[in-house]
Amino acid sequence: MNPKERLAALIKDARGIAEKAKTENRDLTTDEQTDLDGKMAEITTLKEQIAAGEKSAATLAALDAMAADAPGDIPGGGGDQVGAKSLGEHFVKHAHESLVAKKGLSNVTVGAPDFTGRKAAADNHVVGGWTEGVPYLTDFDRTIVQAPRVRLTIDDLLAQGPISGNAISYLVESALEGGFATVAEGGAKPQMHFLNPTQKTDALKKIAGFITLTDEFLEDADFLKTEIDTRLLYELAYMQEQQLLNGNGTGQNLLGVLNRSGLQTEASAGPDDNFDAVFRGMTKVETNGQLPVDGLVIHPNDYQRFRLTKDGNQQYYGGGPFAGQYANDGLVLQPPLWAQKTVVTPAIAEGTVAVGSWKLAATAYRKGGVRVEAATQHASNFTNNLVTIRAEVRRALAVRKPLGFCKVALDWTA
Known part of the structure; x- marks a missing residue:
């Protein structure tokens, strides 16, 4: 399960805990509150990791774009093609x-x-x-x-x-073993x-x-x-x-x-x-x-x-x-x-x-x-x-x- 899939699953579980208490018209129990706090902390961490990964990917993409646009960077590409x-x-x-x-x-x-x-x-x-x-x-x-x-x-x-x-x-x-040899017309070829x-x-x-x-x-x-x-x-x-x-x-x-x-x-x-x-x-x-x-x-x-x-x-x-x-x-x-x-x-x-x-x-x-x-x-x-x-x-x-x-x-x- 990748980080985004894990994040979606955690949000779904957290919402389920909150909605259950709301449907039953009651406050969260101590165990529910502890479970929800743990999920919220993990959700925050995952969001930070995903944001950092997207920023890194954007940086690499920008570098690739700079390399592609620069003249002479890639043989056969734009610019002077050197x-x-x-x-x-x-x-x-x-x-x-x-x-x-x-x-x-x-x-x-x-x-x-x-x-x-x-x-x-x-x-x-x-x-x-x-x-x-x-x-x-x-x-x-x-x-x-x-x-x-x-x-x-x-x-x-x-x-x-x-x-x-x-x-x-x-x-x-x-x-x-064996080798090439001269062969008559229609004759068997050597193996x-x-x-x-x-x-x-x-x-x-x-x-x-x-x-x-x-x-x-x-x-x-x-x-x-x-x-x-x-x-x-x-x-x-x-x-x-x-x-x-x-x-x-x-x-x-x-x-x-x-x-x-x-x-x-x-x-x-x-x-x-x-x-x-x-x-x-x-x-x-x-x-x-x-x-x-x-x-x-x-x-x-x-x-x-x-x-x-x-x-x-x-x-x-x-x-x-x-x-x-x-x-x-x-x-x-x-x-x-x-x-x-x-x-x-x-x-x-x-x-x-x-x-x-x-x-x-x-x-x-x-x-x-x-x-x-x-x-x-x-x-x-x-x-x-x-x-x-x-x-x-x-x-x-x-x-x-x-x-x-x-x-x-x-x-x-x-």
């Missing part, structure tokens, strides 16, 4: 004006539609640091020196797909199937976090956009990288590619065999998985060792500091390993190289896009003039063919 180029710009377009207008109000939440330097976790972003009593009249420099950023490309290796439910079910493919396919279901997992800013920061839309784009979104993306590759599948963790059952493995016999071990892993994907290799993931320290390897003439296999391989083809700053798209990231453990047919063997799903919301009701935000900005995304990973990946163990010991 969509936001980043998540921060998207949030500013849809929510910044309303957020500033509601500054100082308690229990306010402002959100935007899904979008298809570091501080300690408990610290707030504040404008401060001046001596008490000394006028603070200079401009505040909002240019932030960026912390080092890790290249984020594991997500790009995987095929991408939307999801409408809360989980994705699929068949994990094993060996193929093929995957041996013992296993049904698997991977549920959506939410990845989320927040930062807290003071009101002073909110007045600058450009800075708010930068905070979302360069900090909040970066940290969210890096966590996704870790989950898609290394998630252990327990609790709210994704089950990452490297922890899937049926993954192929290959081991190096020593430093001189590392290059060959990676190629053998690629061959396993091509032969056992029957899928083309389209990329590999390697730790920066391992890539450095490969990159700085020299031949007997002290020539770099990957090209020297001033020229390409053997002074040919110019300088390639990060040449690929074995001509495959090479993702260099600390998201993978040192000493391990993951090779695979990423786009054919697996799909990374997301429900909606990255959602960003801002609110003042978190903890003591209202009394401290703080606003919390939260970002979250829901992801799922389907690995349909574990044989499409090979985990290569390197050996750098002499």
Whole structure:
């Protein structure tokens, strides 16, 4: 029973008690009066809750109308029809004006539609640091020196797909029996199937976090956009990288590619065999998985060792500091390993190289896009003039063919 239905039932019961006493031409009994007082108190509470809910719905509707009318907010809509180029710009377009207008109000939440330097976790972003009593009249420099950023490309290796439910079910493919063949006119066609396919279901997992800013920061839309784009979104993306590759599948963790059952493995016999071990892993994907290799993931320290390897003439296999391989083809700053798209990231453990047919063997799903919301009701935000900005995304990973990946163990010991 929803609040409005409950309210109607209470009013009907209360009227019944009063009308019974009136019909019998008597005063309310003590029990009737107590019962009626309790119902009237609950009626008052329900009316307040319903009014608050309607006010909240009206506020959200007004925000939606503002977003729909604003030029360029929605690709394909009115105005200049130019969509936001980043998540921060998207949030500013849809929510910044309303957020500033509601500054100082308690229990306010402002959100935007899904979008298809570091501080300690408990610290707030504040404008401060001046001596008490000394006028603070200079401009505040909002240019932030960026912390080092890790290249984020594991997500790009995987095929991408939307999801409408809360989980994705699929068949994990094993060996193929049969295959296509040439057929004579009117002849029987060959049958093929995957041996013992296993049904698997991977549920959506939410990845989320927040930062807290003071009101002073909110007045600058450009800075708010930068905070979302360069900090909040970066940290969210890096966590996704870790989950898609290394998630252990327990609790709210994704089950990452490297922890899937049926993954192929290959081991190096020593430093001189590392290059060959990676190629053998690629061959396993091509032969056992029957899928083309389209990329590999390697730790920066391992890539450095490969990159700085020299031949007997002290020539770099990957090209020297001033020229390409053997002074040919110019300088390639990060040449690929074995001509495959090479993702260099600390998201993978040192000493391990993951090779695979990423786009054919697996799909990374997301429900909606990255959602960003801002609110003042978190903890003591209202009394401290703080606003919390939260970002979250829901992801799922389907690995349909574990044989499409090979985990290569390197050996750098002499």
